[in-house]
Structures are given as structure tokens and as C-alpha cells.
Amino acid sequence: MRATVMHGAGDVRIETVPDAGLIEPTDALVTITRACICGSDLWPYRTMPQDEAGNRMGHEFIGRVEAVGADVTTVKPGDLVVAPFAYSDGTCVFCHEGLHTSCLHGGFWGRNGVDGGQGEAARIPLADGTLVALPVGEDDALMPSLLTLSDVMGTGHHAAVSAGVEPGKTAAVIGDGAVGLCAVIAARRLGAERIILLGRHPDRIALAREFGATDVVSERGEEAVERVRELTGGLGAHSVLECVGMEESLLTALGIARPGGAVGRVGLPQGQSIPAAMMTFYYNVTVGGGVAPARAYIEELLPDVLEGRIEPGRVFDMTVDLDGVPDGYRAMNDRESIKVMVNP
Amino acid sequence: MRATVMHGAGDVRIETVPDAGLIEPTDALVTITRACICGSDLWPYRTMPQDEAGNRMGHEFIGRVEAVGADVTTVKPGDLVVAPFAYSDGTCVFCHEGLHTSCLHGGFWGRNGVDGGQGEAARIPLADGTLVALPVGEDDALMPSLLTLSDVMGTGHHAAVSAGVEPGKTAAVIGDGAVGLCAVIAARRLGAERIILLGRHPDRIALAREFGATDVVSERGEEAVERVRELTGGLGAHSVLECVGMEESLLTALGIARPGGAVGRVGLPQGQSIPAAMMTFYYNVTVGGGVAPARAYIEELLPDVLEGRIEPGRVFDMTVDLDGVPDGYRAMNDRESIKVMVNP
Numbered sequence A, B: 001m002r003a004t005v006m007h008g009a010g011d012v013r014i015e016t017v018p019d020a021g022l023i024e025p026t027d028a029l030v031t032i033t034r035a036c037i038c039g040s041d042l043w044p045y046r047t048m049p050q051d052e053a054g055n056r057m058g059h060e061f062i063g064r065v066e067a068v069g070a071d072v073t074t075v076k077p078g079d080l081v082v083a084p085f086a087y088s089d090g091t092c093v094f095c096h097e098g099l100h101t102s103c104l105h106g107g108f109w110g111r112n113g114v115d116g117g118q119g120e121a122a123r124i125p126l127a128d129g130t131l132v133a134l135p136v137g138e139d140d141a142l143m144p145s146l147l148t149l150s151d152v153m154g155t156g157h158h159a160a161v162s163a164g165v166e167p168g169k170t171a172a173v174i175g176d177g178a179v180g181l182c183a184v185i186a187a188r189r190l191g192a193e194r195i196i197l198l199g200r201h202p203d204r205i206a207l208a209r210e211f212g213a214t215d216v217v218s219e220r221g222e223e224a225v226e227r228v229r230e231l232t233g234g235l236g237a238h239s240v241l242e243c244v245g246m247e248e249s250l251l252t253a254l255g256i257a258r259p260g261g262a263v264g265r266v267g268l269p270q271g272q273s274i275p276a277a278m279m280t281f282y283y284n285v286t287v288g289g290g291v292a293p294a295r296a297y298i299e300e301l302l303p304d305v306l307e308g309r310i311e312p313g314r315v316f317d318m319t320v321d322l323d324g325v326p327d328g329y330r331a332m333n334d335r336e337s338i339k340v341m342v343n344p
Helices: A039-047 A143-150 A152-162 A178-189 A202-211 A221-231 A247-256 A277-282 A294-306 A322-333 B039-047 B143-150 B152-162 B178-189 B202-211 B221-231 B247-256 B277-282 B294-306 B322-333
Strands: A002-008 A011-016 A028-036 A061-068 A080-083 A121-124 A170-174 A194-198 A215-217 A237-242 A257-265 A286-289 A318-320 A340-342 B002-008 B011-016 B028-036 B061-068 B080-083 B121-124 B170-174 B194-198 B215-217 B237-242 B257-265 B286-289 B318-320 B340-342
Touching: A002 A039, A002 A322, A011 A322, A028 A080, A028 A143, A039 A322, A061 A121, A061 A143, A080 A143, A143 A152, A143 A294, A152 A178, A152 A237, A152 A257, A152 A286, A152 A294, A170 A178, A170 A247, A178 A194, A178 A202, A178 A237, A194 A202, A194 A221, A202 A215, A215 A221, A221 A247, A237 A247, A247 A257, A247 A277, A318 A322, A322 A340, B002 B322, B011 B322, B028 B080, B028 B143, B039 B322, B061 B121, B061 B143, B080 B143, B143 B152, B143 B294, B152 B178, B152 B237, B152 B257, B152 B286, B152 B294, B170 B178, B170 B247, B178 B194, B178 B202, B178 B237, B194 B202, B194 B221, B202 B215, B215 B221, B221 B247, B237 B247, B247 B257, B247 B277, B318 B322, B322 B340
Parallel strands: A170 A194, A170 A237, A194 A215, A237 A257, A257 A286, A318 A340, B170 B194, B170 B237, B194 B215, B237 B257, B257 B286, B318 B340
Antiparallel strands: A002 A011, A028 A061, A028 A121, A028 A340, A061 A080, A286 B286, B002 B011, B028 B061, B028 B121, B028 B340, B061 B080
């Protein structure tokens, strides 16, 4: 079968790889019908040392079940399913606590012999715990929004949950990428009265406003902090959704949080530490969040997508086939595209 | 009147200072009947550059009201009162939210012309918001425990609250100083099933066991992390109460937290940043806490002290008069004493 392999910075290839197939009795085999490129895929796209073996890519996908192992009971051939960006057994202590990314038996796509999502097919370990069947056909108009449940919408939601967004409160979202835009959707969905987006790209800002952003701050650093403080009567935002992961964006997040407030960080951290230890201490600002347990949120978010109450699929503004994936990486890296969908 | 003034590292003097007196109509004047020395007082005791003007010291005290300003309504002359380590108006948005340390009009003792607690008397700004009247006489046997409500017991409680201690869960307390010991009391009070103390001093460990610690880990660094992981089935502690504030102790705290768990930090941070950004991200460990809103907790903790359900006053193992304060600093700094009470 054909799949995406990254060999180094800027070097993404579509190659023939071993066909996906069942190995364990808990596996499912799916044909991938929709996948996408993640902002986090851009980090290796910018920095990966050259490697002839390469890494299989992609961790967000929808597929059609072709076959299941003997122990699989919750999905069957023909089902359309969405996979979160980590597989998990659904039965361990952490899965029961809703933290599927810490599953004692789970793992991540594209590593240790597990297929990636940017390809024609994938073996799904722990299929019962991992997959969620979708009650729609594979060409349904909702596909883009359903696809976001695999990662980006769940990640935006995790930022909002971790930052303690509540009805009537003020949320600030740092970053106007696809995660930031989904974080705006999530903040509105959880009832934030005011949603301040910190971003600089006019097209993304326009979409954020449609998603529910009430204010936009395009300054950076200290100026951004001052601007948010002006907008919040000098107090800061109750909830800050940090969707970038750079040291500067985290420092901004801590600077605009209200005393007693919370930062929910979902941007993959590029720094080694969380800055401003004394400031967060003095103001009792909580820093939470992390890698989103997307699987935990699918059931909660799915009805809102199916009934059209949220439209996170609007973050996709470019679609490619499998051969177009390398150009999709380039387009996202050049900020020509917010997020690229792949129709293998 | 006489009061404690620090002039530099190791240089604590009892001096004659201007008499405390009413200035604002919201002030009270109290004669201090009990005070104490805080672990945080030891930081300047070790590092303060020499300064002939010096700093007034002490922020934990009980006193007898001698006079009140025209606007004071909740305390009256003759009342015995406890003061938290910050004064606050009790009416601003942050006081209403229970974050009195961020009071819009509040402040800290010993700064900006406000008296310190280690002296004969003090002017109390914002007396209605700051003071809590005690229903006992000034020589009551409960004085030591009541005095801890001004800071150390409230701070231990804040660690437990910020770390999300819940019935049936595992809490780990880092530090066997007075705050760590009070954190053990607080963790037990909130129902933790297992309380692991990380400490190294036999006398303090013995007291911690009486307060409710079920396990003790005396290793440090990576060995401590491994030991706690062994004790928790490899998973880590749900709640970690960080009562030291050093970079190493914070790193240990993050290392022993269970995925999805929380660190409540109340040790005054000595580092510039919170380490292990990626580890906390990957495991979704929340870092909360900060300077404790002790005022917010007095009403909650007071009945437990009055009815003898908690005995935080047992952390005091040395008592001095005002002239003995410099020796009290020395004894705490040399770890001869856990915490020193002052009877001015």
C-alpha cells in the first residue's frame, strides 16, 4: 500500500510500504477515507535530521472497517469509524479516568510498527478501545468536522476544559492556527461570555469571529499583555487557552491570566520549562492541560457535530490526494493553508 | 514600641520603632499577644544585603484589639483576633472569590509603613476585612494552633486544595518543615487515604506520622521518584503538595505526580521557572497553588482547631520572648527548631 513517510526536514515522500493487516485479535483493519496534516507534523517537517528509514506520518483519520480480529466486538466490517490521535484499550485505570493518552497499553500512530494515518490503510491496535463508529456515510458533508474529532477539535476542547472555561467568564485564546480556532469553538460551547483571540492572520481572525471570538488582539509580547489587560478592566482573563507552545506564547498566557485563573496549554511545548514561576505563584495561576485525551471527548462532541451546532471542519481550507500530501505540508508550513485535508 | 528589624543576612535586631497607632478610619490597633517566625523569613535571613534602614519582620500574629477607627464594625476593643499574613478589604472581586492575597486594596505586613508581626503592637489596615475574632481567652491552650491559622496551616491547606486532594486518593507531601507538616494535616482532613511524606528529619517524620502520614520517603531526587512510584504501583500520586520551593523539590513533585494528577505548590519558588514542561504536558499534570489566601481559610479551619480535630500548633517546638527572636531565627535556620513561637 502507499503511505506518507518523512525522511527529514522538508522531505516528505509517498512510498510503497508493507500492506496493513490484522496481527492481534484486538486489531481492526481500516481503509482510510479521510486524513489530515497536523500543526504538530510541522515540527519534524522543520527540524528532523535526515534519515533514510524515515517515519510514517499522520495521526488523524476516518476509515472504513475492512476486517476485525476475533476479540473485537464494538466495530464490524463496513462501519465508518473515527480514530483519535492515540490508540488506547478503553479499560485501564487511566482510560476509565478519561485520560486515554496515558493508557497503560496504548500508544501513538506511526511508531513501533504501527501504521500512520496519512496512507491508504491502517492496522488499528486495541480497536474496541480506540475506534468510534460514525452514523453517517463516508461522503457525508460532515466529514471535515467529524475528522477534527480525531485531534484538533478535541485538543481545542481540552484547552478549554483545562483552563476551566465557564459560563459568563472571559477566555483568551492564544494562537489562530487550527487548534486555536477550535479552542474558540470550545470556549463558546462551554459558555464563555467573552472570547479574546490573540492572532495576526486576517483570514483566520475572520473565521475565529464566526466561531465566536468577541475581541481580537494582534499585538505580541508585552504589548499583547497590556492590550488584554485593558480589555479586561486590568484584571486579566479567567481562562487562557494556550494553543501555540512557544516559550513566548506561554509567557504571554501567564501574563494575561487573571489572579486565580488558569492556563490550559495544548500547544506542543518547544521550551524546556514553564517560565515565570514567581508570577504564577504570586497570582495563583494554575497551569494545566497537555496532550489531549481526544478519545475521551469524541462522544461528548459528536452530537454537536452531527447536529450542526459546531462546525470545526471549517478549519480545512485545502484538500489534497495522497500524492498531494508533500505539497500540503509545504502549504501549511508556508501558512498558505490553515489545515490540509487528505482524501487518499 | 519594640519590634523586630532585619538589617541583613543573619542580622536580626530588636529595636525601638515608632508606636503603632490608628491612621485610617478602617484601621485597628492591636497589642500582639502571640507571633511566630516563618520559614519564608529565613530566605532574607540567609541572603539579605546589609541595609541600615532594615525591614520590619513578622506576618503571623494574634493580638488584642486596643482601639478601632470610626469605620470598623466587625471587631472592637478587647477582642482577641488572628490576622492572616496579608491584609485585605474583604469586599473586592478577588476577596469575594476567596483570593484575598490578590485583594485590590490589600498588602503585606512590614512593607510601605505597615507594621510587622514580630513586635509589641501593630496597626491593622482594613481591619474589617483582615481580622477574625477568636472566641477564646488570650492564654487559652489552643493559642499555638490558632496562631497557625495566620499562615502555616492555611498554607498547608492551600497546598492540599490546589493539589485536588480527595477522599480515597493518594497524596504526597514534599517537605517536612512546618508547612509540610500542616500539609499532612490538611491532606488527612480532606480525606486522602494514603499520605506519603518526603522528608529526612526523624523528629519531624515522627510528628508527620502522628498527623496522618502513612508512608515516608527519605531518598532525594531520582531515587525519591522511584521510591514513590514503587509505593503507588508505578502510577504516582494523585496529589502532590510541594512545600519546599526549590527547583529540585519541584522537579521531584512533577516526577511523582500521577498522569492527570496535580501539584499544589506553596513553597516560595527559588527558581525562575517550572521545570519539565514536556513531562507535565505529556502526562497532563496540572501545576497549581501559590501564595495561600490564608484569610479565606480561617473560617473553614477554625472550628476544627477549636474542637481539637486538628492540632497544627504542635509544629511549634520553641518559644521565645521578643528579645529571644534573633536566637529563634538562628535556631530555625540551624534546623534546631521546626518553628518558633514568639510571646512578646
